[in-house]
Amino acid sequence: xxxxxxxxxxxxxxxxxxxxxxxxxxxxxxxxxxxxxxxxxxxxxxxxxxxxxxxxxxxxxxxxxxxxxxxxxxxxxxxxxxxxxxxxxxxxxxxxxxxxxxxxxxxxxxxxxxxxxxxxxxxxxxxxxxxxxxxxxxxxxxxxxxxxxxxxxxxxxxxxxxxxxxxxxxxxxxxxxxxxxxxxxxxxxxxxxxxxxxxxxxxxxxxxxxxxxxxxxxxxxxxxxxxxxxxxxxxxxxxxxxxxxxxxxxxxxxxxxxxxxxxxxxxxxxxxxxxxxxxxxxx
Amino acid sequence: xxxxxxxxxxxxxxxxxxxxxxxxxxxxxxxxxxxxxxxxxxxxxxxxxxxxxxxxxxxxxxxxxxxxxxxxxxxxxxxxxxxxxxxxxxxxxxxxxxxxxxxxxxxxxxxxxxxxxxxxxxxxxxxxxxxxxxxxxxxxxxxxxxxxxxxxxxxxxxxxxxxxxxxxxxxxxxxxxxxxxxxxxxxxxxxxxxxxxxxxxxxxxxxxxxxxxxxxxxxxxxxxxxxxxxxxxxxxxxxxxxxxxxxxxxxxxxxxxxxxxxxxxxxxxxxxxxxxxxxx
Numbered sequence: 001x002x003x004x005x006x007x008x009x010x011x012x013x014x015x016x017x018x019x020x021x022x023x024x025x026x027x028x029x030x031x032x033x034x035x036x037x038x039x040x041x042x043x044x045x046x047x048x049x050x051x052x053x054x055x056x057x058x059x060x061x062x063x064x065x066x067x068x069x070x071x072x073x074x075x076x077x078x079x080x081x082x083x084x085x086x087x088x089x090x091x092x093x094x095x096x097x098x099x100x101x102x103x104x105x106x107x108x109x110x111x112x113x114x115x116x117x118x119x120x121x122x123x124x125x126x127x128x129x130x131x132x133x134x135x136x137x138x139x140x141x142x143x144x145x146x147x148x149x150x151x152x153x154x155x156x157x158x159x160x161x162x163x164x165x166x167x168x169x170x171x172x173x174x175x176x177x178x179x180x181x182x183x184x185x186x187x188x189x190x191x192x193x194x195x196x197x198x199x200x201x202x203x204x205x206x207x208x209x210x211x212x213x214x215x216x217x218x219x220x221x222x223x224x225x226x227x228x229x230x231x232x233x234x235x236x237x238x239x240x241x242x243x244x245x246x247x248x249x250x251x252x253x254x255x256x257x258x259x260x261x262x263x264x265x266x267x268x269x270x271x272x273x274x275x276x277x278x279x280x281x282x283x
Numbered sequence: 284x285x286x287x288x289x290x291x292x293x294x295x296x297x298x299x300x301x302x303x304x305x306x307x308x309x310x311x312x313x314x315x316x317x318x319x320x321x322x323x324x325x326x327x328x329x330x331x332x333x334x335x336x337x338x339x340x341x342x343x344x345x346x347x348x349x350x351x352x353x354x355x356x357x358x359x360x361x362x363x364x365x366x367x368x369x370x371x372x373x374x375x376x377x378x379x380x381x382x383x384x385x386x387x388x389x390x391x392x393x394x395x396x397x398x399x400x401x402x403x404x405x406x407x408x409x410x411x412x413x414x415x416x417x418x419x420x421x422x423x424x425x426x427x428x429x430x431x432x433x434x435x436x437x438x439x440x441x442x443x444x445x446x447x448x449x450x451x452x453x454x455x456x457x458x459x460x461x462x463x464x465x466x467x468x469x470x471x472x473x474x475x476x477x478x479x480x481x482x483x484x485x486x487x488x489x490x491x492x493x494x495x496x497x498x499x500x501x502x503x504x505x506x507x508x509x510x511x512x513x514x515x516x517x518x519x520x521x522x523x524x525x526x527x528x529x530x531x532x533x534x535x536x537x538x539x540x541x542x543x544x545x546x547x548x549x550x551x552x553x554x555x556x557x558x559x560x561x562x563x
Contacts, residue, residue, distance in 0.1 A: 010396065013388035016381035017404070017444065024407055024441035027418035034421060042425065080308035083301040102549050103313045110316065110545050111502045113522045114538040118315020121322055128318065158311050165308075190297035212409075219411030221505045226526075236413040240509075243417060253421075256414035263411065 034253035041249055050254035059255065062238040067262070069149065069234060070218035073156040074210050080157070081164035081209070082202070088165065089172045108162040116226040119155065120146060147229030155223035160216050164209045171205030204274055211270030215263035235259045316542055323535040341536035348533065360537075363521035370432060370517065371500040374439045378447045378496050379489060386451035386485075387477065391460070401452075408445045415441075416509035423510065434510045435517065439500045446499065447492035454488020455481075491555040494548055 038045030084104065091097045107115060122128050123145040130142040145151055175198065183193040199206075221236035228237065235255065242252040326336035348360050385404075389397045407415075419438045428434070458481055466476040482489075504519045511520045525534050 007393065007396075010388045010392035013384040013392075014400065017385035017448070020377065020381045020440050021404065021407070021444055023419075023422075023437045024410075024415070027415060027422060027438075027441075028406075028410070030422055031414055031418040080304055080311070083305040084308045086301060087305045098550065098553060100309070101553055102546055103309060105549050106316060106542075106545060107312050111519055111522065111538070111541055112504055113519060113526060114319055114541060115315045117526070117535060117538060118317075118319045121318050122314060154311070158315070161308060161312055190295065194297065215409055219413060221411075221413040221416075222508075226523075236411070236505075239413055239417065243420075249421060252417055256411070256417060259411055259414065263409070267409065 085168040344533035390455040450492035
């Protein structure tokens, strides 16, 4: 006797979940339909005017800021995540590992507002850093680290770090000790082993994690809203401004489609990069 | 020479650089939380650091907020916490209820359908939240839907499905078909076999999924930011409305309660899935 489900039976089991995801699919379709609407406030007719209207220096700058911040944050996150993953993979004590897991995971699931409070107290004009620097006489005027791109960058790095660390930990665990031992017995130093053995073995994991971080940070909304003030117009914030004061719904929908295209493009590019390198290896 | 990813001694500049970067990463992750916790015990009204005196006055304020404020005013913290809890509870129950049968079907059914379904249910994970928020708002506004709390429940549900499903599938993978076959060959109807054999074995994964759903729904900000109304708003929205005006230390004390709850929940998830599944 086999327990393989028949197709109708399988469908019946999947039906509740499909119903639950239906509004999401509807929303995806709706936003696409709105982006090619002839009217700004309602869906009526077809036109590519919403996209043409976005060809302004203002929106172009917003796309550029989004791309720049998402890219820089992904690179920095990779530099921080790899050592953290090594640390997590090598820690022997269960307690230490658990503490490290909690402290890395916390920023991801903790209320973003709580973290924004923390950064404001830490880096604000009258915050910890500025007051102590001034007391030591290192600076005269407060450094402006928040409500500009630096602040947003810090927030993005912090919230996306766990997304990188945990997948990399699983690829680090997959590296066999023999590889490292072989490199070392052939006389390779630590840096040499890292560049020539560890990094190439980690590459698929790194590219995958990096592209996800990019997509995640490019579509960030709460962080630029809370830590960027009004000045850092990442696409998420710019799209909201089109809706809330301007009521340009079709424009917001079109801008949203461009954001999706940007993130999807990077994800596909990373995928292609991975396939290409694995093909080379196979040949 | 000792080999390893992170040499415990020796290793020169390699070890130094790696340790430095790891510490930097930990600091970036934890500093805001630590600062918020310390400041919540400050006795002063201003946010100067380090606090000169310590007190529990802001914690007293939080307790007062919950005790005295009348629940009828829509802007009150009590009603937003209530809404948050109700939304999270509905999302937890519904998402788990729909994901258990789906995970079962995917584990036991056609491989081709499985890949497609997994892809479909990963979509909410990569879809930009702002756009989702706007899309749901557009639908609700242009169809003039009066659905009360479901304005928030429906988007949250889509958002947690990938996490809950992943945990359920992870739990299903460990259950061999033989156990079910044994139950059926002993005369149990197939549905009974699922209920009595499969679901109890999936318990850890289901619990982890429930906790994920709770955390994500309870702290979701972006979509809720678009969907909230005067009658239906959640705790993160209430906290946001408090920050816009000024930094109020009692909000910091409230944050510490949230941090404590989070730590407990993460440790629970970590124990439940203890290395058997990936978090993401």
